[in-house]
Structures are given as C-alpha cells and as structure tokens.
Amino acid sequence: MKKRIGLVVCAALMAAALSACGGATAAQDASGSAGEAKEEAKGEASDKAEESSLPDDVPEVADGVLTVGFDAEYPPYGYMDDNGEYTGFDLELADAVCARYGWKLEKKPINWDSKDMELNSGSIDCIWNGFTMNGREEEYTFSVPYVDNSQVIVVSKDSGIKDLAGLSGKIVGVQAASAALDLLNGDQKALSDTFASLNQFADYNTAFTELQAGALDALAIDVGVAKYQINSRGEGFVMLDETLNTEQYAVGFKKGDEPIADLVNNALCELAVDGTVNKLAEKYEIADMVSLTPDVAKGILGQ
Numbered sequence: 001m002k003k004r005i006g007l008v009v010c011a012a013l014m015a016a017a018l019s020a021c022g023g024a025t026a027a028q029d030a031s032g033s034a035g036e037a038k039e040e041a042k043g044e045a046s047d048k049a050e051e052s053s054l055p056d057d058v059p060e061v062a063d064g065v066l067t068v069g070f071d072a073e074y075p076p077y078g079y080m081d082d083n084g085e086y087t088g089f090d091l092e093l094a095d096a097v098c099a100r101y102g103w104k105l106e107k108k109p110i111n112w113d114s115k116d117m118e119l120n121s122g123s124i125d126c127i128w129n130g131f132t133m134n135g136r137e138e139e140y141t142f143s144v145p146y147v148d149n150s151q152v153i154v155v156s157k158d159s160g161i162k163d164l165a166g167l168s169g170k171i172v173g174v175q176a177a178s179a180a181l182d183l184l185n186g187d188q189k190a191l192s193d194t195f196a197s198l199n200q201f202a203d204y205n206t207a208f209t210e211l212q213a214g215a216l217d218a219l220a221i222d223v224g225v226a227k228y229q230i231n232s233r234g235e236g237f238v239m240l241d242e243t244l245n246t247e248q249y250a251v252g253f254k255k256g257d258e259p260i261a262d263l264v265n266n267a268l269c270e271l272a273v274d275g276t277v278n279k280l281a282e283k284y285e286i287a288d289m290v291s292l293t294p295d296v297a298k299g300i301l302g303q
Contacts, residue, residue: 072086078090175203273297
C-alpha cells in the first residue's frame with residue numbers, strides 16, 4: 001500500500017538525506033546508479049509537466065503516481081478499446097491532470113461494488129469514472145463537479161413501454177452499487193416497488209446483453225452510458241422521455257484527502273479554461289453534459 005507523505009515528513013526526510021550526503025560511503029556508491037536513474041526519470045517527468053497556477057510547495061502524490069480506480073466496462077467514461085487499451089473521457093481527463101503536474105497515471109480497473117474497499121485500503125487514490133457525488137457528500141471528499149448527469153430508463157424499441165408507469169410488473173436491470181440502484185432503493189423506491197423484480201449486474205455490458213435477449217424488460221442507467229450503448233448497439237433500444245433524477249459527476253477521494261483533491265480541482269479548472277475538457281467531451285459525444293465550463297472554472301480559480 002502506498003502512503004502519502006505529508007509536507008512536514010517530506011521536509012524531514014529531505015533534511016536527513018542532505019545530511020547523509022556529507023560523506024560518501026561504499027553503500028552510497030553501490031546505489032548511486034539506481035539513484036541517478038531515478039532522479040533522471042523524475043527530472044524527465046518534471047520537464048513534461050505543464051505550467052500550473054499552483055505554488056511550488058504543494059503536496060505530492062506518493063511516488064509521483066496517481067492511481068485511479070475505474071469501471072472498465074463503463075463507456076464512454078472508462079473502458080477497453082479495440083486495441084486492448086483502457087481509455088474513455090474520464091481516463092483521458094485524468095491523464096491531462098497528471099500531465100499538468102508531471103505525475104504518472106496508473107489506471108486500475110476495479111469491481112464497482114468494491115470501490116470503497118479499494119479506496120479505503122489505499123490501493124487507489126481516487127474513484128474517477130462517472131462517479132455520482134449527490135447523496136455521497138458525507139462519505140467522500142469530492143472534486144469540483146464537471147459533468148451533469150441523469151438516470152434514465154432504456155427499453156427495447158418494440159417493448160411497448162412508453163413511460164415510467166409502464167414499468168409496473170416488469171423486470172428491470174441495474175448495476176450493483178450504482179447511483180441508479182441507490183435511487184431506486186431511495187427516492188424512487190415507490191417506483192421500484194411496482195417492478196416484478198430489480199436485478200443487479202456487475203456491469204452494464206452484461207445487462208444490455210440480457211435486455212437484448214429479452215431476459216430484462218428495462219435498464220436503469222446513467223444517460224451518458226445509455227447514449228453510448230444505444231449508439232454502439234444499433235437502433236434496437238430507446239430511452240424513455242421521463243428521467244429518474246438529475247445529478248453530477250465528480251472525482252471521489254477518501255474522506256479528508258483535501259490536499260490531493262485540491263490539486264485535481266485546480267488542474268480540472270485550468271483544463272476547462274484552456275478548452276481541454278470541452279475538446280474531450282466533444283470527442284466522446286457528451287459536450288452537452290459538461291458543467292465545468294470555462295466561465296465556471298474561472299470563477300473557482302478567482303480569475
């Protein structure tokens with residue numbers, strides 16, 4: 001488990017290291033090449049870092065690596081492309097943030113229902129993958145919200161289901177540990193109580209396969225993911241006009257982890273101002289959902 005090093009601890013370790021440099025030893029000579037290689041790699045990463053408005057004395061992520069936990073089957077936010085590479089709007093945005101500080105991005109696919117365990121154990125630094133912040137504000141430290149989202153219902157085009165009332169007596173699918181599931185067990189429980197059953201799936205690719213096969217009548221899902229799945233699978237599915245709710249996406253950090261969250265916040269705002277956020281959103285066809293506009297970001301940055 002990687003542990004972040006506080007500024008005070010970092011200062012103490014640096015002082016100790018400088019003191020130890022007073023006299024060369026055989027052990028130091030033996031480790032010199034490895035140390036020089038590490039410093040050279042670190043220098044190269046710093047050279048690649050883009051200019052930031054932040055001061056130099058900000059906290060650093062452990063070992064200069066930001067480990068992002070994401071659902072590898074959640075396009076367009078995070079998924080594996082045809083070349084076997086993990087990509088998506090959120091992962092490219094995370095990469096842009098890392099480039100701003102000279103960090104290395106480590107993409108770690110996780111089981112979505114194990115996200116809290118991964119975060120609390122320290123195996124990931126944050127959850128960054130279409131992560132709904134609404135209703136979870138007391139559980140995590142969040143970045144600034146950057147995408148507006150809503151929960152929608154997807155059905156087969158020939159299902160005959162036209163509205164939410166038409167879901168009565170139907171089998172509805174949802175991803176385990178998702179915001180849609182929380183909603184159907186919470187504010188929309190009166191609706192879900194009318195379902196014949198509410199079936200949970202580890203990922204939406206599997207759920208869509210079940211919907212296509214007729215084992216499900218409908219899916220409760222994030223609108224961005226729904227659009228991607230419908231566009232990629234042909235014209236056999238439609239979204240109901242009625243939505244279950246509206247919400248916002250943000251990057252989730254362990255509660256109290258404000259130092260790194262603040263870094264990500266500042267970088268996200270800078271990337272919104274310089275047009276990177278909108279460019280990526282257009283690439284992944286979610287530009288109409290972006291909430292972190294240049295004007296909003298300038299206000300946060302105090303520009």
